[in-house]
Amino acid sequence: MLKGIEKARKQAGKAIESxxxxxxxxxxxxxxxKDSITKETKLVTKIKYKDIPCRVSKQSLSKNNQTDTVNQVAYELKLFIAPELEIKQGDIIEVTNILGVKTKYKAGEGFSYYTHQEVILSKEDKA
Known part of the structure; x- marks a missing residue:
């Protein structure tokens, strides 16, 4: 029976990844x-993962908070990604869509399932 459950999980994971x-x-x-030329040591942001397949879905629609001087646009999105990746709240996630457009988000709280992981992304732009 466990083999059947594991097979079903793998199939579900492949369906989501598709x-x-x-x-x-x-x-x-x-x-x-350490800079090889200046020999200076600097603290830089660590790249944890590169070119990882994923999907982004809107969690909620934009909220328009327009004032006389600025139109504040805020919304949340959900990232679907492999469950074995360690994504922490506050990590920066740069997503490249099928058109090659890159957008940066900040990771919120995530939740892992057997087949995938869902992570809330947040982005605030001024329109």
Whole structure:
């Protein structure tokens, strides 16, 4: 019976992955890098994962908070991605869609299932 359940999980995971239409790079934390020319050591943002297949879905519609001087647009999105990746709240996720357009988001709280992981993304832009 366990083999049947595991087979079903793998099939469900493949079905979800077949919907992935973007890739992403995930950065978080800091690492020390020594410049080979200046020999100076700097703290830079650590790239955790590169070119990972994923999908982004709108969690809620834009809220228009227009004032006399600025039109504030805020909305949340949900990232669908492989469950084995470690994504922490506050990580920066740069998503590239099928048209090659890159957009940066901040990771919120995530939740892992056997087949995939869902992570809330947030972005605030001024329109």
């Amino acid at each position: 919907l992935y239409d973007c890739t992403c790079n995930i950065s978080g934390g800091k690492e020390k890098i």
